[in-house]
Amino acid sequence: xxxxxxxxxxxxxxxxxxxxxxxxxxxxxxxxxxxxxxxxxxxxxxxxxxxxxxxxxxxxxxxxxxxxxxxxxxxxxxxxxxxxxxxxxxxxxxxxxxxxxxxxxxxxxxxxxxxxxxxxxxxxxxxxxxxxxxxxxxxxxxxxxxxxxxxxxxxxxxxxxxxxxxxxxxxxxxxxxxxxxxxxxxxxxxxxxxxxxxxxxxxxxxxxxxxxxxxxxxxxxxxxxxxxxxxxxxxxxxxxxxxxxxxxxxxxxxxxxxxxxxxxxxxxxxxxxxxxxxxxxxxxx
Amino acid sequence: xxxxxxxxxxxxxxxxxxxxxxxxxxxxxxxxxxxxxxxxxxxxxxxxxxxxxxxxxxxxxxxxxxxxxxxxxxxxxxxxxxxxxxxxxxxxxxxxxxxxxxxxxxxxxxxxxxxxxxxxxxxxxxxxxxxxxxxxxxxxxxxxxxxxxxxxxxxxxxxxxxxxxxxxxxxxxxxxxxxxxxxxxxxxxxxxxxxxxxxxxxxxxxxxxxxxxxxxxxxxxxxxxxxxxxxxxxxxxxxxxxxxxxxxxxxxxxxxxxxxxxxxxxx
Numbered sequence: 280x281x282x283x284x285x286x287x288x289x290x291x292x293x294x295x296x297x298x299x300x301x302x303x304x305x306x307x308x309x310x311x312x313x314x315x316x317x318x319x320x321x322x323x324x325x326x327x328x329x330x331x332x333x334x335x336x337x338x339x340x341x342x343x344x345x346x347x348x349x350x351x352x353x354x355x356x357x358x359x360x361x362x363x364x365x366x367x368x369x370x371x372x373x374x375x376x377x378x379x380x381x382x383x384x385x386x387x388x389x390x391x392x393x394x395x396x397x398x399x400x401x402x403x404x405x406x407x408x409x410x411x412x413x414x415x416x417x418x419x420x421x422x423x424x425x426x427x428x429x430x431x432x433x434x435x436x437x438x439x440x441x442x443x444x445x446x447x448x449x450x451x452x453x454x455x456x457x458x459x460x461x462x463x464x465x466x467x468x469x470x471x472x473x474x475x476x477x478x479x480x481x482x483x484x485x486x487x488x489x490x491x492x493x494x495x496x497x498x499x500x501x502x503x504x505x506x507x508x509x510x511x512x513x514x515x516x517x518x519x520x521x522x523x524x525x526x527x528x529x530x531x532x533x534x535x536x537x538x539x540x541x542x543x544x545x546x547x548x549x550x551x552x553x554x555x556x557x558x559x560x561x562x563x564x
Numbered sequence: 565x566x567x568x569x570x571x572x573x574x575x576x577x578x579x580x581x582x583x584x585x586x587x588x589x590x591x592x593x594x595x596x597x598x599x600x601x602x603x604x605x606x607x608x609x610x611x612x613x614x615x616x617x618x619x620x621x622x623x624x625x626x627x628x629x630x631x632x633x634x635x636x637x638x639x640x641x642x643x644x645x646x647x648x649x650x651x652x653x654x655x656x657x658x659x660x661x662x663x664x665x666x667x668x669x670x671x672x673x674x675x676x677x678x679x680x681x682x683x684x685x686x687x688x689x690x691x692x693x694x695x696x697x698x699x700x701x702x703x704x705x706x707x708x709x710x711x712x713x714x715x716x717x718x719x720x721x722x723x724x725x726x727x728x729x730x731x732x733x734x735x736x737x738x739x740x741x742x743x744x745x746x747x748x749x750x751x752x753x754x755x756x757x758x759x760x761x762x763x764x765x766x767x768x769x770x771x772x773x774x775x776x777x778x779x780x781x782x783x784x785x786x787x788x789x790x791x792x793x794x795x796x797x798x799x800x801x802x803x804x805x806x807x808x809x810x811x812x813x814x815x816x817x818x819x820x821x822x823x824x825x826x827x828x829x830x831x
Contacts, residue, residue, distance in 0.1 A: 330738055330741065354744040354746065356744075357741075358744035360742075362742040362743075364739050366735060368736050368738065368739035370753060370757050370758070371736065371757075371758075372757035372758065372760065372761070373757050377753075381740055381753045384740065384743045384744065384746070384750075385745055386744075389748045389749055392745075393749075393752055434739075
C-alpha cells in the first residue's frame with residue numbers, strides 16, 4: 280500500500296511542480312497517471328523513490344516513511360520499487376544480462392557486482408524473466424543493439440528482478456510505435472497481475488491508459504483533478520485535465536494513433552469523439 | 565498583383581552592436597599588430613649567414629648512426645619506456661578519483677571546487693618546469709622524471725575524465741541509481757560503461773605524450789632517452805642524435821597506429 284499525503288515539490292527555479300498531492304494506491308492496483316506535459320507526472324514518480332527530493336509532504340510504502348530515510352535505508356527502500364523509464368534508460372554499453380542483473384545491485388555487495396559474480400539464484404531469475412519476455416537468446420547482446428520494444432522489455436526485466444512491491448513506470452511507450460506500445464502495456468499489466476504488484480504508470484496516451492489501467496488519475500498543474508475508473512473519462516473530464524484547446528488536439532491524436540488496421544479507422548471515424556469508452560478502445564486491439 | 569511590396573532586407577547582425585566600439589577595436593588591433601611587427605628585430609644579414617650553417621647542421625645528421633652508440637640508445641629507450649609505463653599507470657590511477665570529484669553532475673560543490681582547483685594547478689605548470697623542480701627535489705635520474713610525468717598525467721587525464729562524465733547520459737545513470745545501488749556500484753554500472761571507450765583512447769594518447777615528454781625532461785636531468793640525446797648533441801655526434809630521433813619517431817608512430825586499432829576494437 281502506497282500512501283502519499285500533501286506531497287509538494289518546489290524546484291530551485293521557483294516552479295511549484297506539485298501542490299500538495301494526496302493519493303493512496305492499494306496493493307495490486309494498476310493506476311495510470313495522465314495529464315499534459317509539465318503537469319508534474321514525472322515529479323510524482325521521482326518523489327516516491329526520491330530521485331527527486333520532495334519539498335514537503337509524506338510518502339509511505341507499506342508504512343515505511345520514505346521521505347525521512349537516511350541514505351542506506353533509502354537504498355533498501357529503492358530495492359522495493361522497480362522503475363521503468365521513458366527511452367528505456369538502459370546502460371547502452373552493458374550487455375542485456377548486465378542490465379537485467381543491475382536490478383540486483385541493491386542486494387549484492389560492491390565486489391560481487393564489480394566482478395560480475397552474482398548469486399546463481401539471481402542469474403536463474405534473470406534468465407527466467409528474459410525468457411518470459413522472449414529475450415533469453417539475447418542475453419549477451421549489447422543493449423544498444425536491440426530495437427526499441429526489445430529494450431523496453433529489458434527495462435521491465437531490470438525492474439522486476441528487484442522483486443519490487445511497487446512499479447513506477449515513466450512514459451513506457453513514449454518512443455514506441457502503436458503496436459509495440461500496446462504489447463508493452465499489456466506485458467506490464469500481465470506481469471502486475473501475475474505478481475500482485477501495484478503500479479503507477481505515467482502516460483500521455485489517454486487511449487492506452489483507458490485500455491490497460493483499472494484506475495485513472497488526472498493531474499493538472501501539480502494538482503489532482505480526476506480520480507476514478509477509466510469509464511469516467513468523459514469529454515468534460517478530459518477538458519478539465521488538458522484544457523479546451525488541448526482537448527481537441529487529443530481527440531485528433533487518438534484518431535491518428537488508433538488505426539492499426541483499416542477497420543479500426545472506420546470505427547474511430549464512425550464514433551463521435553465524446554464517447555471515448557474503454558470497451559471501444561479495448562475492441563480496437 | 566498591383567501593389568509591389570518593398571523587399572524585406574536582412575543582414576547578419578554584427579557581433580558587436582555599437583559601431584564605434586566595433587571600428588575602434590578593429591583599428592586598435594591593426595595598429596598594435598603594426599607596432600609589434602616593427603619592434604621584432606629581424607637581422608636579415610644574420611638570417612642569410614644562418615642558412616648555410618643550418619644546411620651543414622642538417623647534413624651532419626646523415627647518415628644516421630645507430631651502431632656506435634647502440635648500447636646507450638637501447639638503454640635510454642628502455643629507460644624511457646618503463647618511465648612512461650609507470651608514470652602513465654600511476655597518473656591515470658590517481659586521476660580517476662580527482663576526475664570523478666571534478667564532474668559537476670555527480671560531485672557535491674565543495675568536492676567539485678577542490679578537485680577542479682587541484683587539476684588546474686597540476687596543469688598550469690609545463691612538464692619542463694615540473695621536471696626542473698622535481699630534479700632539484702629528488703636529484704638527477706628517472707625517478708624525478710616519473711614523478712613529473714605522473715603529475716602532468718593527473719592534470720590532463722582528470723580534466724578530460726571529468727568532462728566526459730559531465731557529458732554522459734544522466735538517464736542511464738539515474739536508472740541504475742533507482743535500483744537501490746550503492747555509490748560505488750552506481751559509478752561502476754551507470755557511469756563507467758559510458759565513459760570507458762573514450763578513456764581508453766585518451767589513456768593511450770597520454771602514453772604517447774608521456775613518451776615524447778620523457779625525451780624532453782631527460783634534457784633537464786629527468787633520465788631516459790632525453791639524457792642520451794642531450795649527450796649526443798653535447799659531443800657533436802649528430803649522426804647518433806639523428807638515430808635517436810628516428811627511434812623516437814618510430815615509437816610514436818607505433819603508438820599512434822596501435823591506439824587507433826585498439827580504440828576501434830573497444831568501441
